[in-house]
Amino acid sequence: xxxxxxxxxxxxxxxxxxxxxxxxxxxxxxxxxxxxxxxxxxxxxxxxxxxxxxxxxxxxxxxxxxxxxxxxxxxxxxxxxxxxxxxxxxxxxxxxxxxxxxxxxxxxxxxxxxxxxxxxxxxxxxxxxxxxxxxxxxxxxxxxxxxxxxxxxxxxxxxxxxxxxxxxxxxxxxxxxxxxxxxxxxxxxxxxxxxxxxxxxxxxxxxxxxxxxxxxxxxxxxxxxxxxxxxxxx
Amino acid sequence: xxxxxxxxxxxxxxxxxxxxxxxxxxxxxxxxxxxxxxxxxxxxxxxxxxxxxxxxxxxxxxxxxxxxxxxxxxxxxxxxxxxxxxxxxxxxxxxxxxxxxxxxxxxxxxxxxxxxxxxxxxxxxxxxxxxxxxxxxxxxxxxxxxxxxxxxxxxxxxxxxxxxxxxxxxxxxxxxxxxxxxxxxxxxxxxxxxxxxxxxxxxxxxxxxxxxxxxxxxxxxxxxxxxxxxxxxxxx
Numbered sequence: 001x002x003x004x005x006x007x008x009x010x011x012x013x014x015x016x017x018x019x020x021x022x023x024x025x026x027x028x029x030x031x032x033x034x035x036x037x038x039x040x041x042x043x044x045x046x047x048x049x050x051x052x053x054x055x056x057x058x059x060x061x062x063x064x065x066x067x068x069x070x071x072x073x074x075x076x077x078x079x080x081x082x083x084x085x086x087x088x089x090x091x092x093x094x095x096x097x098x099x100x101x102x103x104x105x106x107x108x109x110x111x112x113x114x115x116x117x118x119x120x121x122x123x124x125x126x127x128x129x130x131x132x133x134x135x136x137x138x139x140x141x142x143x144x145x146x147x148x149x150x151x152x153x154x155x156x157x158x159x160x161x162x163x164x165x166x167x168x169x170x171x172x173x174x175x176x177x178x179x180x181x182x183x184x185x186x187x188x189x190x191x192x193x194x195x196x197x198x199x200x201x202x203x204x205x206x207x208x209x210x211x212x213x214x215x216x217x218x219x220x221x222x223x224x225x226x227x228x229x230x231x232x233x234x
Numbered sequence: 235x236x237x238x239x240x241x242x243x244x245x246x247x248x249x250x251x252x253x254x255x256x257x258x259x260x261x262x263x264x265x266x267x268x269x270x271x272x273x274x275x276x277x278x279x280x281x282x283x284x285x286x287x288x289x290x291x292x293x294x295x296x297x298x299x300x301x302x303x304x305x306x307x308x309x310x311x312x313x314x315x316x317x318x319x320x321x322x323x324x325x326x327x328x329x330x331x332x333x334x335x336x337x338x339x340x341x342x343x344x345x346x347x348x349x350x351x352x353x354x355x356x357x358x359x360x361x362x363x364x365x366x367x368x369x370x371x372x373x374x375x376x377x378x379x380x381x382x383x384x385x386x387x388x389x390x391x392x393x394x395x396x397x398x399x400x401x402x403x404x405x406x407x408x409x410x411x412x413x414x415x416x417x418x419x420x421x422x423x424x425x426x427x428x429x430x431x432x433x434x435x436x437x438x439x440x441x442x443x444x445x446x447x448x449x450x451x452x453x454x455x456x457x458x459x460x461x462x463x464x465x466x467x468x469x470x
Contacts, residue, residue: 002242002248002249003242003248003249003251003266003267004249014251014266016248016249016267016268017248017268021268023266023267023268024266036272036273036276037271037272037323037327038286038287038323038324038325038327040280040283040286041285041287042283042284042285043283043285045280057275063324063325063326063327064325064326064327065325065441066326066441067271067326067327067328067329067331067441067442068269068271068327068329069327070323070327082291086368103268105268173459200384227269228268228269
């Protein structure tokens with residue numbers, strides 16, 4: 001494996017392992033966001049954080065104290081307790097001629113009794129509710145719901161969801177979830193570098209924000225850690 | 235010599251493209267790779283809440299965005315001995331581990347050469363890295379310090395067991411670059427890009443966070459430390 005670069009739309013794009021896995025892009029109009037070390041999760045300056053706390057404590061998202069962890073979500077201890085976090089603003093929008101990469105490397109400590117959604121979505125404080133997708137509008141994302149270990153890649157437009165299914169089941173190891181919009185008409189989903197599937201219609205064209213939702217699926221505290229999360233659009 | 239160069243460094247999980255100052259291959263300015271951990275003091279940092287930094291202020295001191303172009307932060311102490319600011323990034327994002335190279339650097343300018351106590355580097359979470367003109371690290375740290383003198387000391391510590399080397403150049407009021415590079419085994423300390431020492435023992439292994447402390451040593455006048463840049467990069 002090596003870091004290579006190529007020119008795309010006049011921008012220099014650095015990638016590793018696979019030419020879709022963009023890790024950096026340099027250009028005057030590049031749109032690039034990456035969860036940073038030292039992120040502010042405690043005010044509404046960088047993220048809109050919505051906590052669901054029905055147990056005896058509080059659901060939180062914070063800097064990791066384990067080296068390399070940029071964020072750790074710790075849920076409260078009642079079923080459906082959760083954190084819904086979105087970047088302030090809606091900086092990304094799928095549009096013809098503007099390819100986009102999104103990637104997340106993370107770990108959850110409970111494969112079955114949990115809900116997770118990660119990707120791009122319209123502004124929404126409850127991306128998942130009662131163990132079901134609950135986006136009011138649109139999104140491009142990965143998700144897994146409570147009581148199952150099946151991971152889906154999804155594109156949602158005005159409530160209609162198209163999905164592709166990962167061959168690998170959810171577990172408690174770190175995995176890399178990525179999708180790439182080619183700027184032409186296809187979103188390709190990847191799990192740990194393997195192509196999951198492709199969605200070529202019914203994807204959103206409205207403005208979207210990097211989003212992360214995690215909920216416990218039982219009356220116990222669950223955690224979700226983020227090693228990195230980035231989105232790059234040309 | 236100005237400018238930058240780049241090199242590909244191998245890591246257990248793949249290669250990383252590292253950009254370095256032409257003045258020194260150990261002076262990393264950026265790294266590109268899937269799992270690179272990088273932190274840099276940013277323009278527009280929030281020092282006023284506890285969101286990005288844990289700032290422990292002793293006396294009527296402050297840390298704020300610099301109003302001088304290029305200064306990302308300005309620490310100003312009160313004119314009282316031992317007053318100052320102890321600043322750490324929230325979280326502990328870095329940990330020296332075998333085979334995982336880690337760079338830390340800061341470019342600092344002090345108002346006076348010997349009127350300060352300062353530390354800059356990585357440290358375990360600690361609200362009083364310096365106390366009473368002495369290093370007061372409770373757990374582990376690695377970096378540079380000067381204590382009420384112009385002597386610049388490269389230092390690393392694990393629970394009161396430390397190694398130090400005093401650099402030949404003495405502190406003055408010009409800008410200086412304080413750096414160290416953990417090569418995956420040992421700590422190599424650089425002052426203004428020149429290798430000062432290699433320390434092979436008491437290399438911390440716990441989680442640490444970028445940290446800077448400035449305190450007035452004698453009082454009588456406010457001391458300042460201007461931070462042009464400060465960054466830490468670790469390879470996977």
